[in-house]
Amino acid sequence: MAKRYRFVALVNAAPGRDEEFNEWHTSTHMKEVLEHAGFAFSERMKLVPGTTGEGEAYGYLVTMEVETDDPMAVMAKMGAAVEAGKIGVSDCLAPPIWAGLYEEIEGARKTRV
Numbered sequence: 001m002a003k004r005y006r007f008v009a010l011v012n013a014a015p016g017r018d019e020e021f022n023e024w025h026t027s028t029h030m031k032e033v034l035e036h037a038g039f040a041f042s043e044r045m046k047l048v049p050g051t052t053g054e055g056e057a058y059g060y061l062v063t064m065e066v067e068t069d070d071p072m073a074v075m076a077k078m079g080a081a082v083e084a085g086k087i088g089v090s091d092c093l094a095p096p097i098w099a100g101l102y103e104e105i106e107g108a109r110k111t112r113v
Contacts (some may be wrong), residue, residue: 002067005074007039009099010058014092018059021092025062032087037078039064058098071101 013021022044030042042064047057068074081087 002069003071004065004067004104005071006102006104007062007064007066007099008102009062009097010060011062011097012059012094014094017092021060021090024090024092025060028088029090032081033064033078036081036086037064037066038068038074039066041065071103075101 025044030044033039033042042062045061045063047059047061066074078087082089
């Protein structure tokens with residue numbers, strides 16, 4: 001039975017290029033990832049200023065969800081699509097990027113009633 005996984009990335013726009021980054025990510029990158037990597041959805045959220053501790057923070061949170069029996073195959077497919085130029089990377093995205101794939105924990109999702 002397939003499990004649910006969520007890919008999480010913390011990213012920043014290049015200095016002074018937030019508008020360009022948001023346009024590229026929404027209009028191009030999300031569509032490419034959904035088409036070529038097999039994720040069911042993708043969303044991006046922006047950090048609320050003043051809500052982190054000391055130190056630098058990432059300005060954007062990106063999440064993508066997939067159900068699969070083989071999470072490593074999904075990651076390999078995404079990597080191959082990037083290498084083939086099917087999923088582009090823009091210079092309006094500033095390094096470093098932090099990313100990881102998280103596995104659903106059965107019974108660990110609760111909803112307020």
